[in-house]
Amino acid sequence: MRYKLITAALAATAALQFAGPAAAADLEVTHWWTSGGEAAAVAEFAKAFDATGNHWVDGAIAGSGGTARPIMISRITGGDPMGATQFNHGRQAEELVQAGLMRDLTDLATKDKWTEIVRPKSLLDSCTIDGKIYCVPVNIHSWQWLWLSNAAFEKAGVPVPKNWNEYVAAAPALEKAGILPLAVGGQPWQASGAFDVLLAAVGGTDTFLKVYKDKDAEFAAGPEVAKVFKAADDARKMAKNTNVQDWNQATNLVITGKAGGQIMGDWAQGEFQVAGQTAGKDYTCLPGLGLNEVIATGGDAFYFPLLKDAEKSKAQEVLAETLLDPKTQVAFNLKKGSLPVRGDVDLKAANDCMKKGLDILAKGSVMPWTDQLLSQDSQKQKEDLFSEFFAKPDMTVEEAQKRFADIVASAD
């Protein structure tokens, strides 16, 4: 009796499986989008992909990219690849591609004319290795934003600053009102990212490129960069009482008016949105710290590991197309607070900050970011240096600059 039941159940499941559309497959997608705003954005991708008849299996890994990437890489190199995975496009997945573990998307890209729709062009260049395209860029993220809490400045009785220098000048007033002037979370990448932003804003685009692209160690030890270190010293003093670790906790200090501001990428915008705040009224954003309005074309991209399963490979193509679809692009980027990778989409719903970003993008004021210029190894050394610099008040600016120049000298 029981035996018969089981056979019947098995037969039923088998029949169900064959009944579905031929191309449908479950595709596991790994990413590190776990904060409130990010999760809402990634749900848009999942919805669009599920609508194609396939199934998005969410593989979110908490703890930001630094924690997630080793897990993703060890799964791919260990022979248990997922269907698709997020990386920051640039050099993070370079070696995986060179080892032949990633899928070549050139055919699909030619068919769908990616080179024509993706803008700026440098995005696709970061996905290209030896003339072949290996990833789908999904958004443009720029680090160079200063987020200010209007309420905090009102409480301190000073006008909301229009650039970094005014902000530094306003710091004592904030402190007097019991407000933390600048929030920098304890995760190492936050300190190192904040320095890179200062390098691009205070030093200027040329200085940034000379250090990170040409890797000119002598220049990095010189007076131009010394000015940037002076600014970093200001930032360190302003941030010295931050007692939080994660970036979104630091953003939350700004949202609640406990901190005056934060240097953080445009992903922070999603947090303001989730908290129901309005750009211009509740918070102010200054691209390029108000000094050098340029946007870096870093961002997120999806890479597709080479799979043996034909059905899943097919689903990978569907996913790649879905990610670049104009409708998905708009829905995703509005929630994420990032800029879409194609210029032909309608972004009427964008808020003030996003519009500022889009304007800068339209003007073509773009520059590459560290993910594209430096290896992970150099990035990690930089993180070690700046997390120490921000946490240790007795480390001198000269010593930090000397060590920075050493890292630049050995960078690859």
Add this chain to the structure above:
Amino acid sequence: MSKSERPNQLFRNLNAKIASIPMILTALVVFVGGTVWTVFYSFTNSKLLPRLHFIGLDQYHRLWSTPRWLVSIENLLIYGVLSLVFSLVIGFLLAALLDQKIRFEDTFRTIFLYPFALSFIVTGLVWQWLLNPEFGVQGVVRSLGWESFSFDPLYNSSIVIYGILIAALWQGTGLIMCLMLAGLRGIDEDIWKAARVDGIPTWKTYLFIIIPMMRPVFITTLVIIASNIVRVYDLVVAQTSGGPGIASEVPAKYVYDYMFFAQNLGQGFAASTMMLLSVVIVIVPWAYLEFGGKKRV
């Protein structure tokens, strides 16, 4: 029967030998093989994936000029010496006190051993909260009226390693106590009686008679503590993740970070080889004294 030759030595206890083949293979291939492979590749410039391009001692040169590695070594030394001394002293004292035929001995033993049932991650998180200046010990004492009381080791670069040490001792001394207690119970009751007859004070009996007799227990304990010290990693990750800045970094974390975050296997291998070397430096003289010395007797 008596004519049969002496059986071949190789086939004696054949079943036992066959049964131990898997373990011997595991030891050779996984432990020894893995170690040799790691040391070998530490002389290459392997990045994300291992590759055979030799660069001599460059990785080691870089390692020893990296401030973070030097901080890690310093932390491990402080943590190691203090945790060794304190676990042994506290563990032995607790055991000696429990050995006084007190009431509710089982209850106390359970209480002291309980923290050991928690993983280092949980221990780390618990102590992260306890040492948090706003919610933990400092907050409680301040709310009792001592406004200027300050105890925030995890947020102070110069003493952060002691904050980690406290958590480690809380977690680990229970086990040491149990080992010591077992050792104390192994001492013959007659020894105590003899000492009492001779009028030797209790503390002297412990110091000059009991402790020397407990030598095997001490050696086991020492090995357990030492291996816990060298591999300390999860506690640091849970409590401070190396912060503030790089003030509480430890070697094992350096290895992990450089192998996986920085995608620089060569550097990670070089660091882990240095860790192996430090263990060897400790173990070899000890093993020589322990096993080599017996032949002389």
